[in-house]
Amino acid sequence: MKLIWKFFKSIRLTIYLCVIYIILSLWGSFSLQIDGDLYKTIDNEVLFNWLRQTGRPAINKTSWIFLLIINIVFLGINTLVCTIDRLANIWKRVFNRNLNIQIEFLNSLKFRSEKIAEGDPEVIKNVILTQLHRKGYNTITSVPDKQQTTDNACPRIIIYADKNCFFAFAEVIVHFAFILLLLGHLITSIYGSKSIDNVAWKNYKTVIPNKTFSVLLHDINMRFYPSGQPEDFSADIGIIKDNNEVTRKVIKINYPLFYDGNVVYLTNLGYDQSANWPYAVLTVNSDPGAKFVLWAGIFFMIGLLGTFFVTYRRIWIFITSLENGQIEIKAGAWINQTGYKMDKELENII
Amino acid sequence: MDKLFLYFFSVSLVLAGIGSSASITFFAFPRKSLLNILKHILFVTLFTYSVSLILRTILCRYAPMTGLFESLFFFGWSICFMCFIVWLRFGETFFLPFSFPMLFLLTLKAYFSSWKINPLFPALKTIWFALHVSTSFLAYSIFLIGFGGGACYLLKSASRYSDVLPERDKMDFITYRASAWGFFLFTFSMFAGGIWAYLAWCNYFIWTPKEIWSILLWTFYAFYLHARLLNEWSGKRCAWLGILGFIFTMFTYLGVSLLMKSSHSL
Numbered sequence: 001m002k003l004i005w006k007f008f009k010s011i012r013l014t015i016y017l018c019v020i021y022i023i024l025s026l027w028g029s030f031s032l033q034i035d036g037d038l039y040k041t042i043d044n045e046v047l048f049n050w051l052r053q054t055g056r057p058a059i060n061k062t063s064w065i066f067l068l069i070i071n072i073v074f075l076g077i078n079t080l081v082c083t084i085d086r087l088a089n090i091w092k093r094v095f096n097r098n099l100n101i102q103i104e105f106l107n108s109l110k111f112r113s114e115k116i117a118e119g120d121p122e123v124i125k126n127v128i129l130t131q132l133h134r135k136g137y138n139t140i141t142s143v144p145d146k147q148q149t150t151d152n153a154c155p156r157i158i159i160y161a162d163k164n165c166f167f168a169f170a171e172v173i174v175h176f177a178f179i180l181l182l183l184g185h186l187i188t189s190i191y192g193s194k195s196i197d198n199v200a201w202k203n204y205k206t207v208i209p210n211k212t213f214s215v216l217l218h219d220i221n222m223r224f225y226p227s228g229q230p231e232d233f234s235a236d237i238g239i240i241k242d243n244n245e246v247t248r249k250v251i252k253i254n255y256p257l258f259y260d261g262n263v264v265y266l267t268n269l270g271y272d273q274s275a276n277w278p279y280a281v282l283t284v285n286s287d288p289g290a291k292f293v294l295w296a297g298i299f300f301m302i303g304l305l306g307t308f309f310v311t312y313r314r315i316w317i318f319i320t321s322l323e324n325g326q327i328e329i330k331a332g333a334w335i336n337q338t339g340y341k342m343d344k345e346l347e348n349i350i
Numbered sequence: 351m352d353k354l355f356l357y358f359f360s361v362s363l364v365l366a367g368i369g370s371s372a373s374i375t376f377f378a379f380p381r382k383s384l385l386n387i388l389k390h391i392l393f394v395t396l397f398t399y400s401v402s403l404i405l406r407t408i409l410c411r412y413a414p415m416t417g418l419f420e421s422l423f424f425f426g427w428s429i430c431f432m433c434f435i436v437w438l439r440f441g442e443t444f445f446l447p448f449s450f451p452m453l454f455l456l457t458l459k460a461y462f463s464s465w466k467i468n469p470l471f472p473a474l475k476t477i478w479f480a481l482h483v484s485t486s487f488l489a490y491s492i493f494l495i496g497f498g499g500g501a502c503y504l505l506k507s508a509s510r511y512s513d514v515l516p517e518r519d520k521m522d523f524i525t526y527r528a529s530a531w532g533f534f535l536f537t538f539s540m541f542a543g544g545i546w547a548y549l550a551w552c553n554y555f556i557w558t559p560k561e562i563w564s565i566l567l568w569t570f571y572a573f574y575l576h577a578r579l580l581n582e583w584s585g586k587r588c589a590w591l592g593i594l595g596f597i598f599t600m601f602t603y604l605g606v607s608l609l610m611k612s613s614h615s616l
Contacts, residue, residue, distance in 0.1 A: 011579055018573035025566040029559040033610055043556045185555075194552075225469040232472055254476045254550045265552045283552045293554060297541040304537060308530040 008081035017075045024071060028064045035061050044196050047189035076182045083175040090172065093314070094165045099142045099158045106316055109332035113346040117327045121319050124327055125157050128317060131349045137161035137315065159317040168336065170306025177299035184292025193286040196267070202278045205240055211262065211284060213241045218248070220269045220278045235266050235280040262286050312336040317350065355405040358398045359461070362426070365395040366457045369450035376447045380514040388446040389437065395453070396430040403427050410467045415483040416474060422460035424484070425603075428491040429453045436495055440524055444515050445498030452494055478546035482539055489536035492528050493571075493599045499525030500592030503585070522585060525592045526578060533571040540564060559610040563602040570598050 007013065032039055038058055042050050055062040106112070117124055125141065132139050142158040193210060200206040200217040207214045218236040225231045234252035238245040239259050249257045257264040268281035313335050320328045329350045335342050369391040376384040406414040406423070414420040433449050436442070473479075503521045505511045515521065543564075544554040555561060574591045577583035 011576055014576050015573055015583075018569050018576065021569050022566055022573070025562050025569070029562045029566075029606070029610065032557065032559055032562070039557060043553055196552075227469060229469050230472060231469065253473045254478075254546075256549060256552075263552070267552070285552055287548075290548065290554065293544070297544065301534075301538060301541060304534045308534055 005081060005085075008078050009085040010078075011082065013078050014075070014082065017071060017078060020071050021068070021075070024064050024068045028068065031061060031064055038062070045194055046192045072182060076179055079175050079178055083172055083179075087172055090168045094168050097140050097160055097162070099140065099160055101158070101316060103318065103330070106318060106330055106332040109316075109334055111333040111335065111342040111346055112331065113343065113350055114328070114330045115350050117329060118325070119327065121155070121157055121321050121327050124329065125159065125319055128159060128319070128329075128350060132159070132161045132315070135163070135345075135349070137163045137313075138165070155321050157319040159315075159319070161313075161315040161317070163313045164310050165312060165314075167306045167310040167312045170303050170310070173299055173303030174307055175303075177296045177303055180292055180299065181296035184289035184296055186289065187292060188287050188289030191288050195284045198282040198284060200235075200237070200280045200282055206282070208282075208284045213239050213246070213259070213262075215264065215282060215284075216240050216245065217278075217280050220280055221250075222269065233266070233269055235269055235282075237264065237280070237282075239264075261288060308337075313342070313345075315346070315349070351405060351409055355402055355409060358402040358405065359423075362395055362398040362402055363454075363457045363461050365391055365398060366426070366450060366454040369395065369446070370454040373447035373450045380511050382514050385443045385446065385514070388450060389443045391450070392430060392433055392437070392443075392446060396427075396434050399427045399430050412470050412474075413480040413484070415480065415487075416470065417464075417468065419460050419463040419465055421483070421487075422456050422463065425487045425490060426453055426457045426460065428484075428487040429456070429494060432488060432491040432495060436492070436524065436528065440520075440527075442516060442520070442524060444502045444521065445495045445524075448498030448501055449494055473550045476546060476550070478542050478549070482543040482546055485535045485539035485542065489532045489539055490599050490603055492532040492535065493596050496525050496528040496532060496592040497596030499528060500589035503589035503592075518585070522588065525589065529571055529574055529592060529595065533568075533575060536568055536571065540568060559606045560602070563598075563606045567595075567598050567602045570595055 035058075038054065038061060041054060045053075051062075051065065055065060059066070129139055129141070139159055139161045141160075142156075195209055195211070198206055198208055198215070200215050202217050202219065205214045205216050216238040218238060220233070220235045222233045223231040232252065234250050236248070236250045237257065238248040239257070240246070247257070247259055251257050251264060251266045253266060256266070263285050265283040265285070266280060267283050269279065271278050313333060315331060315333045318328070318330045320330070322328055331346050331350050333342050333346055369388055372384055372388050372391065376388070403414065403424070406420070410420075415424050429449055429452065433446060436445070499521050502511075502515050503518055503525065506515050506518055506521070547556065548554040574588070574595060577591065578588060
C-alpha cells in the first residue's frame with residue numbers, strides 16, 4: 001500500500017502523465033483529421049454512449065481516446081494523492097509555528113543573509129520586529145534566556161515571521177478544482193443526455209425524446225443585416241408539462257432556456273416553403289456535470305491567483321549574543337515561488 | 351476615421367519593421383544601446399497600435415477580434431502590451447529582439463489581409479467571446495516573452511552575448527513568471543470559452559483539433575510549471591521548454607486553423 005501511495009504522490013509521475021497526455025492529444029488531433037467521418041457524431045452524443053456504440057467497434061482508430069481516458073484517470077488519482085500528501089505538510093507549515101529549530105535548518109534555506117551588529121539584542125529584536133510588521137509579516141518570538149541551543153551556548157533570540165500564510169492552501173484549491181473538473185466531466189459523460197434536431201412547428205407541441213416535457217413554439221423572429229447575413233434570430237418557446245405551460249422564454253443563440261436540469265438551445269429556424277409555416281430546430285441537453293465544471297473553473301482561477309500572484313513567505317531570524325559582546329544576526333527565508341527578490345528583502349529586514 | 355486608422359496602423363507596421371531590423375542588428379552586433387533603442391520603439395509602437403485598436407473598435411462597434419485580420423491585429427497589439435507590462439514589472443528588455451520580428455510578421459500578414467468590416471454573427475455578441483479571445487492573445491503574447499527569455503538564456507553561453515544580456519537567474523525567473531502569467535490567462539481563456547460554448551454551441555467542449563490542441567497547450571504549460579518544482583528541471587531544460595511552448599502556441603493559433611479542418615475559427 002505504501003508503495004502504491006509513494007508511486008501516486010510523485011510529481012515525477014505528474015510530469016510523465018502530462019507528457020503522455022501531450023503525445024496522445026497529438027495522435028488524436030491527427031486521427032480526427034484522417035478519420036473525420038468516424039468522429040462526425042461524437043459531439044451529438046454523450047461521450048460514453050459514443051464510445052460504446054461507435055468508438056469500441058472501431059477500436060483500432062479510436063484507441064487514443066481510451067488511452068487518453070486511462071491517462072486522465074491516472075492523472076486524477078495522482079493529483080488526489082499528491083494533494084492529500086502535501087495538505088498535511090501545508091497544514092503543519094501554516095499552523096505549527098515552530099521556534100525550536102537549529103542553525104543547520106537556517107543554513108539549508110535558499111535565501112540567507114547575515115550581519116554583525118553591536119548593541120542591546122532586545123533593541124535589535126524590536127527594530128527587526130518593527131520592520132517585519134511594517135512589511136505586513138505576522139511574527140512570534142522566543143524568550144532569549146531560555147533559548148540555549150545545542151550548537152551555540154550563547155543566548156539567542158529566534159524570530160519567526162510569515163506573510164500570506166493562508167495562501168499556502170492555494171495550490172490545494174487548484175488541485176481540488178482539477179479533480180472537481182474531472183468529476184464533473186465524468187458525470188456528464190455517463191449520465192448526460194443529448195437530443196438534437198428537434199423540429200418545433202409554430203403553435204404545435206413538440207415531444208422531446210426521453211423527456212417528461214414537451215416544447216411549444218409560440219413564435220420566431222429573424223433580423224438580417226442589409227448584406228443578408230443574420231443579425232439576430234430568436235424563438236419564443238414554452239415548456240409544457242401535464243398540459244400546463246410551466247415556463248416560457250424567448251431563446252436565442254447565447255441565451256438558452258434552463259428547465260429542471262435541461263437546457264433548450266435554438267440551433268436553427270426558418271419557414272417551410274411547402275407548408276408556408278415557421279419552425280425552429282431545438283437541441284435539448286441534460287448536463288448534470290456542468291455545474292461541477294463551472295465551480296471547478298471558478299475555484300481553479302481563485303487557486304491560480306493565490307498560487308502565482310501571492311507570495312507566501314516564511315522568515316527565521318537568529319539574534320545571537322556572541323562572547324565578544326557583538327550581536328550576530330542570521331536570517332533565512334522560504335518562499336513558495338522562485339523568489340529572486342527575496343535576498344534583497346532579507347537584507348532590508350535585518 | 352478609416353484614413354486615420356490606416357495611418358496609425360501603417361505607422362505601427364513601419365515601427366515594427368524598424369524594430370525587427372534593430373533586432374536582427376542586435377543578433378549580429380549585440381549592444382546594450384540597441385536594447386535601449388528597441389525599448390523606445392516599443393513605447394511608440396504600443397501608442398500607435400493602441401490608437402489603431404481604439405479606432406478599429408469605433409469603426410466596427412465591437413471588440414475587433416473576429417476573422418484573420420482582426421485576430422492578427424489584436425495579437426500584434428497584445429505583444430506590444432505584454433512586452434510593456436513585463437518591462438514595467440521587471441525593468442528588462444532582453445526579450446525584445448525576439449518579440450519584434452514576430453510582431454512585424456503578424457502585422458505584415460494583417461496588413462495584406464482583408465480589412466473589410468463584417469457584421470457580427472449573433473453567436474459572437476457576448477462578453478464571453480471577447481473575454482475568451484482577448485485573454486487567449488494576451489496569453490500567447492506572454493508565451494512569446496517566455497520564448498524570448500528561454501532563447502536569451504541559451505544565447506548567454508555565447509561570449510558575444512554574455513555582457514549584453516542580464517544574469518541567467520534573472521532571465522530564468524522572468525521566463526518562469528511569464529509562463530505562470532500565461533498559464534493563468536490561458537486557463538481563464540479556456541474557462542470563458544467553455545462558458546461561451548456551453549451557452550452558444552450546446553457543449554462546453556467539442557472534439558475538434560483546435561480544442562484538443564488548446565488542452566494540449568494548457569497541459570504543456572502545466573507540465574512546465576510542475577517540472578520547475580523539481581530542482582533538476584531548471585536552467586537550460588526550462589529554457590528549451592519555454593521555446594517549445596511557444597512553438598506549440600503558434601501551431602495552436604495558426605497551424606491548426608490553417609492546416610487542419612476545425613469548426614473553431616482562428
